[in-house]
Amino acid sequence: MSENIKLMQGNEAIAEGAMIAGCDFFAGYPITPSSEVSEILAARLTKKGHIVIQMEDEIAALGAVLGAALGGAKALTATSGPGMSLKSEHIGYASMCEIPCVIVNVMRGGPSTGNPTLPSQADIMQAKWGTHGDHAIIAITPSSVNESFYETIRALNLAVKYRTPVLILTDEIIGHMREKVIIPEKDTLEIIDVKLPDVPPSEYKPYNYKSGKVTPLAPMGEGYRYHVTGLSHGETGFPSAKMEVIQDAQNWLIDKIYNNIKDIEKYEETMTEDADILIVAYGSVSRSAKAALSMARAAGIKAGLFRPITIWPFPEERIKELSKKIKKILVPEMNMGQIILEVQRAACNNIVKGLNIVSGEPITPDKIYLKIKEMM
């Protein structure tokens, strides 16, 4: 038995993943079902001499994270639906100012206070559109405890690489269930660290909308001087109302994500090669879908599963491709129908149906199987 095999909760795996990826700052405000992330990081990060702060509310928590990230920290916060609504303002600020950070949303039922101890997937569209204004976002939906560990590492990497907020969307089931994780040696992992600009401070420009390359964010206090504002800004960071600057900046915020979609997107396919019906499912529901897939195959129905791991940007090219030969698609979700809209758009000539259960009970494999049978 190895010391590295552990049975842990999804929330614990997020904390472990954050620590191994070099997260050195956490600020949060406790909320079920995400509180274990802050509890564990409070106990463990501080032992390494890093900072953990419980702020007065969720907005301030993300504010602290953004301040820390501007100082060169790999910073993370964790929350659930109501906290996510509050953080939306600062998510826009992080997008606009291109500040790397990771925000974990362990989804629970909503709207408002909703159902704190019950799972949900109803914040998928909020993740994309929660803050005002045009921007692109990266969001990841792990479906196991092990994946929560690895995807947290990837989220921190992507945040630094693309200078963007990255959201991890799990749910109460994944966050609270315990499963086996084998903790790898750190040197076997790809970890992207914050690096200093390759120009001297006197030549440093924090923003560049034209080169197609992401400029490293110089940690404040290292001699690089620049301005940070949520107003439209030019290459020095000072506000600019020049029309071409505004347009270039908007294009850049979208392009830096979508032009690198091959690097950012991640999905898993199971038995899609010969499928007559495709299930598109993510997070905890994808596990029920996988079990339903086995039931369908055993009954002679050729079902396949497409599981987005990166949910935003949505892997629409691959769905489009699959939809050329698979004409029926089922999208089970613990919401009233959110990602189905993306699937319908990508597979516009197909029959796309949803299975939407929001009672707080997980969607069971037999409910998905029954729906598959109904569609065949």
Add this chain to the structure above:
Amino acid sequence: MDNITEIRFAGSGGQGLILVGIILAEAAAIYENKNAVQTQNYGPEARGGSSKSEVVISNEPIAYPKATSLDYMVALTQESFSKYACDLKDTGTIITDKELVTDFSAAKGKLYVIDMVKSAREELGKLLGLNVIALGALVEISGVVSKDSIEKALMKRVPKGFEDYNKKALEIGFRLGNEAKKN
């Protein structure tokens, strides 16, 4: 699907059922290198209210993490016994306590009604450890993990100074389970 074993511990908040579910899952996942998933359901209260802790154990990867048709259930309140007995497979087994449950009209599968509370009171001097007695009885009756694995997993979770107390509780459970099997 046959090598999947689904177990539920059901009772009220504060009985320590979530913890024994975790210990069982650790015994399977860490000490026997199987796949195990532990999940739970509970209300917002810290004590009281209904509580259930489920463990799914398999040699194969586990897709759906919750228990749907139970192989084993440990019920430590009348409410949980009556409410959840119907989730049992026809070939399943329920383990419950002689004092805590008296109405068996919902019973299904194989039923073991054993003196866990009485033994805790008489041999441990208090009810603290009832959850561990129930865990011992379950392991003895089901054989879902070895006695050695469950003891190792338990010892890793027990606070310092309480090792002997918990070992004793586990052995009471083994003994009660063994006696129940013989009857």
